[in-house]
Amino acid sequence: MEFQSLFAKLIADYRINARFLPWRTSRDPYQIWVSEVILQQTKVLQGQDYFMTFLRYFPDVFSLADAPEDQVLKVWEGLGYYSRAINMHHSAKFIVEQLKGRFPDDFDGIRKLKGVGDYTAAAISSIAFDLPHAAVDGNVKRVASRLFGIREPIDKPAGVKQITELLNEIIQYYSPGEFNQAIMELGALICTPKNPDCRRCPMQEHCFAFANNLQKSLPVVTPKKKPVNMHIEFLFLESKGKTWLHKRDKNGIWKGLFEFPAKIVNHLSETPPVWMMEFLDNSDVSKVLGHRDYVHKLTHRTIFARFWHLSGKPSNIVKQNQTYTELKTTEISGFPVHRLMLKYLGDNRMI
DNA sequence: AAATCGTGGAC
DNA sequence: TGTCCAAGATT
Numbered sequence: 329m330e331f332q333s334l335f336a337k338l339i340a341d342y343r344i345n346a347r348f349l350p351w352r353t354s355r356d357p358y359q360i361w362v363s364e365v366i367l368q369q370t371k372v373l374q375g376q377d378y379f380m381t382f383l384r385y386f387p388d389v390f391s392l393a394d395a396p397e398d399q400v401l402k403v404w405e406g407l408g409y410y411s412r413a414i415n416m417h418h419s420a421k422f423i424v425e426q427l428k429g430r431f432p433d434d435f436d437g438i439r440k441l442k443g444v445g446d447y448t449a450a451a452i453s454s455i456a457f458d459l460p461h462a463a464v465d466g467n468v469k470r471v472a473s474r475l476f477g478i479r480e481p482i483d484k485p486a487g488v489k490q491i492t493e494l495l496n497e498i499i500q501y502y503s504p505g506e507f508n509q510a511i512m513e514l515g516a517l518i519c520t521p522k523n524p525d526c527r528r529c530p531m532q533e534h535c536f537a538f539a540n541n542l543q544k545s546l547p548v549v550t551p552k553k554k555p556v557n558m559h560i561e562f563l564f565l566e567s568k569g570k571t572w573l574h575k576r577d578k579n580g581i582w583k584g585l586f587e588f589p590a591k592i593v594n595h596l597s598e599t600p601p602v603w604m605m606e607f608l609d610n611s612d613v614s615k616v617l618g619h620r621d622y623v624h625k626l627t628h629r630t631i632f633a634r635f636w637h638l639s640g641k642p643s644n645i646v647k648q649n650q651t652y653t654e655l656k657t658t659e660i661s662g663f664p665v666h667r668l669m670l671k672y673l674g675d676n677r678m679i
Numbered sequence: 680a681a682a683t684c685g686t687g688g689a690c
Numbered sequence: 691t692g693t694c695c696a697a698g699a700t701t
Contacts, residue, residue: 363697364697365697365698366697367696367697367698368696368697368698368699369684369685369686369695369696369697369698369699370685370686370687370696370697370698371686371687371688371695371696371697372696372697373687373688374686374687374688374696375696375697406685406686407685407686408684408685408686408687409684409685409686409698409699410684410685411684411699411700412684412698412699415699415700442699442700443698443699443700444699445698445699445700446698446699447697447698447699448697448698448699451697463697465696465697465698466695466696466697466698467696467697468697484680485680508697509697512697515697516696516697521694521695521696522689522690522694523690549694549695552693552694552695553682580683580684581683581684581685582684582685583684624685625686626684626685626686627683627684627685627686627694627695628682628683628684628685629683666685667685667686667687
C-alpha cells in the first residue's frame with residue numbers, strides 16, 4: 329500500500345462526516361491558535377463554550393494583548409491549566425509589539441510562541457496555512473500505534489518521535505489540515521482508548537492491531553502514579569462586608585488565580601487553626617461562623633480542603649500587606665478563582 | 680527524563 | 691468506587 333492511497337478512505341469519510349465544531353468555521357490563525365490551546369488536554373465538549381466566550385471577549389490578537397491578565401484569567405476560570413491563559417496573553421503581546429500584529433505564518437515562527445509546542449505549532453501551521461506538519465496529539469499517537477503496530481510507548485519522546493517522522497513523510501501526499509484533523513477525529517470517535525469501534529473504522533483494512541486483534545494491548549503506555557494526599561485550609565474572613573483575597577504567584581498550581589488566605593498543613597484542624605490568628609486583630613474576639621470541607625481530586629493529587637468562615641477585625645498584617653486585596657464580599661465574583669473556590673462560593677450562595 | 684500542571688466525563 | 695485520560699507544554 330502506497331502512502332498516497334493509505335488514508336484515502338479516511339479522508340473521504342472525514343469530508344462527509346466531520347463534526348460541526350465552532351473553530352472549523354474559520355481559518356483565521358488567531359482563532360485556530362485559541363482553539364488549539366483551549367483543547368490542550370481538554371475534551372471538545374468541555375472546550376466549546378470556552379472557545380465561544382474567549383472569542384467574544386477577545387475577537388483578535390489586539391484585544392487579547394490589550395486586556396489585563398486578570399480579565400483573561402476570568403474568562404479562563406474553571407478550565408484548568410491556567411498557565412495556558414497566561415502564556416497566550418504573553419504571546420499576544422509579543423505578536424502585537426514585536427510582529428506588528430502579524431500572526432507568524434510558518435512552523436518555526438509559530439513554535440516560538442509561549443505555550444505552543446510541537447503539536448500546537450503543527451496543528452496551526454497545517455490548518456491555517458496548509459503546511460505539511462503532522463500534528464501528533466493523543467489521538468494520533470493511539471491511531472498510529474494501532475495502525476502501524478508501533479510498540480514504542482507513546483508517552484515517551486522516542487515513541488512520539490517515531491510517529492512524527494513517519495506521519496511527516498505521509499502528510500505531504502494529502503491536504504495537511506484535512507489529514508491531521510481526520511486522524512484526530514478518528515481517534516476521538518472510532519479508535520478510542522477503550523472499546524474502539526473497529527466495525528465502523530474506515531482504516532480497518534489497513535490496521536495492524538485489528539488484523540492481529542491487538543486493540544487492547546496497543547498503544548503501549550507506561551503506568552501512572554497514584555495521586556498524593558494534600559491538606560489545605562482557607563480563611564474566609566468577613567468584616568463589615570469586606571473580605572480579603574490573595575493572588576497566587578507564577579509558580580505551582582492555580583497560578584495567577586485569587587483565593588482566600590490559605591495554608592498547606594499536615595492535618596486539618598478541628599478548631600480555627602493557629603496560623604489564622606495572625607490575620608485577626610488581637611483586641612477583637614472573632615466569631616466562628618462555620619466551616620465547610622471538600623475533597624478536590626486532581627490528576628496528580630487529592631486535596632482535602634477546609635474553609636473557615638470567621639467574622640472579626642483583620643490585623644494589620646492583612647490590611648497593610650500588599651499581598652492581600654481588600655474587596656467587598658459581594659464583588660468576589662469579579663475575581664478569577666479556581667474551581668475549589670467556586671465550589672465553596674456556590675455552596676455559600678455567594679455567586 | 681520525569682514531574683508538574685486542572686477539570687470533568689466515561690466506564 | 692477508582693481509574694483512565696483528553697486536539698500538551700514547560701522545566
